[in-house]
Amino acid sequence: MTQVVQSIKCPNCGAPLELEPGEIIITCGFCASDINTATGVKYIFQHSIIPARYTTPETILPYARSWMGKGFLKPPDLAKKSRIMESTLELLPFFVFHVKASTEYIGYLTRTGTNEERKGTFEKEYFWKIMARRGAEFPTAEYSVPLESKVPFNLSQVPPGAKFLSAEMEEDEARKVLRQELDAHARHLLSDIVDTFTKTETKIEVEEMEFLHAPVWIIKYQYGDRVYRLVMDGASGKDIWAEIPSPGEKKGFFKKMFGGA
Numbered sequence: 001m002t003q004v005v006q007s008i009k010c011p012n013c014g015a016p017l018e019l020e021p022g023e024i025i026i027t028c029g030f031c032a033s034d035i036n037t038a039t040g041v042k043y044i045f046q047h048s049i050i051p052a053r054y055t056t057p058e059t060i061l062p063y064a065r066s067w068m069g070k071g072f073l074k075p076p077d078l079a080k081k082s083r084i085m086e087s088t089l090e091l092l093p094f095f096v097f098h099v100k101a102s103t104e105y106i107g108y109l110t111r112t113g114t115n116e117e118r119k120g121t122f123e124k125e126y127f128w129k130i131m132a133r134r135g136a137e138f139p140t141a142e143y144s145v146p147l148e149s150k151v152p153f154n155l156s157q158v159p160p161g162a163k164f165l166s167a168e169m170e171e172d173e174a175r176k177v178l179r180q181e182l183d184a185h186a187r188h189l190l191s192d193i194v195d196t197f198t199k200t201e202t203k204i205e206v207e208e209m210e211f212l213h214a215p216v217w218i219i220k221y222q223y224g225d226r227v228y229r230l231v232m233d234g235a236s237g238k239d240i241w242a243e244i245p246s247p248g249e250k251k252g253f254f255k256k257m258f259g260g261a
């Protein structure tokens with residue numbers, strides 16, 4: 001079956017909008033309305049954007065180079081020998097929830113050898129983000145969205161050439177993911193007092209939700225004969241996550257290091 005790009009009209013301004021398969025919430029490129037692609041109806045939630053400070057490869061790549069040159073876990077010639085293959089500024093969609101979570105837990109503390117039963121309710125408040133793309137290989141946990149710099153969504157904040165990504169899930173689905181992640185997070189936070197859980201049940205109460213686009217650079221670089229990925233924050237210029245060649249992958253490095261032939 002061929003995947004056909006569909007076209008719908010913006011319910012707010014009438015502009016024709018094209019959507020890719022799988023896109024659930026699209027943003028009109030003329031009036032900035034957010035539209036539910038299944039119903040053709042406009043959403044009324046708050047949409048924000050983190051303005052990108054580094055909007056071109058020329059502005060971000062010096063930071064990528066500088067990252068390559070720092071840190072003792074990298075090959076020392078990484079900056080010198082790497083070749084940038086591709087750099088793309090993506091505007092990624094997130095749901096950001098201000099949420100109160102309450103986890104009822106039953107379990108045991110076994111590592112003391114006493115098998116003490118532990119139960120209780122653990123409550124915590126969070127600002128928690130869920131990436132609204134499916135199967136996206138993005139290190140959401142490592143990325144701390146600079147929420148303090150967000151502004152109301154505005155098309156002039158979408159840099160020319162940036163890849164604007166629409167949401168592939170609705171808020172309802174994001175809430176399900178949110179509940180699962182907060183349940184797992186509660187287990188993690190409780191691991192000091194419970195090491196074997198019989199049961200946890202997390203209830204969430206969303207105080208506020210907003211839809212947010214945030215700028216992220218996906219940089220592919222080649223070192224030796226492999227290509228690696230470096231993800232950088234388009235607002236701060238900091239590295240978020242990276243694949244790093246291990247020093248041993250380059251021939252000769254260990255020889256040099258350990259003084260071999």
Ligand SMILES: [Zn+2]
Binds near residue numbers: 031
């Ligand atoms: Zn419109």
